Amino acid sequence: MRTSRIIDRLTGKGNVERDGSVISEVDYEIIVSQFSNDSALQDQPEPQSAATNARGRLRVLEGKRNLIEGELTLALNDGRKWKFTVTNGNPVSALYMVVQSGDDDLTPEALQS
Numbered sequence: 001m002r003t004s005r006i007i008d009r010l011t012g013k014g015n016v017e018r019d020g021s022v023i024s025e026v027d028y029e030i031i032v033s034q035f036s037n038d039s040a041l042q043d044q045p046e047p048q049s050a051a052t053n054a055r056g057r058l059r060v061l062e063g064k065r066n067l068i069e070g071e072l073t074l075a076l077n078d079g080r081k082w083k084f085t086v087t088n089g090n091p092v093s094a095l096y097m098v099v100q101s102g103d104d105d106l107t108p109e110a111l112q113s
Contacts, residue, residue: 004053008031008106009031010030011028011083012078014074015074023064028058029066030056031055032106035053050078054099055087057095058074060096066091067089080106084098084102085098085100
């Protein structure tokens, strides 16, 4: 059985970019999960997968409040960049649910390299 476990929780203030230009300042909370196989339910355990997934929420503080369209990148406060897609949101409340859309690595090990 395939499961996932939370390996990191990223919070802070960052910038949303579209086409290389900053369009909004946001508060973010991103949960990074790693997929694994539940070996307790298998006769022969498979090696753990290194595949990760990231999802979370953004709240626009300043700038463009409509993040529904276009390819977007979050510049985190630690310098990393993360491509994302909005799955649900509202320009009036400026709150958005987001998921990873690129190959960006948000694991703790990526920060150290």
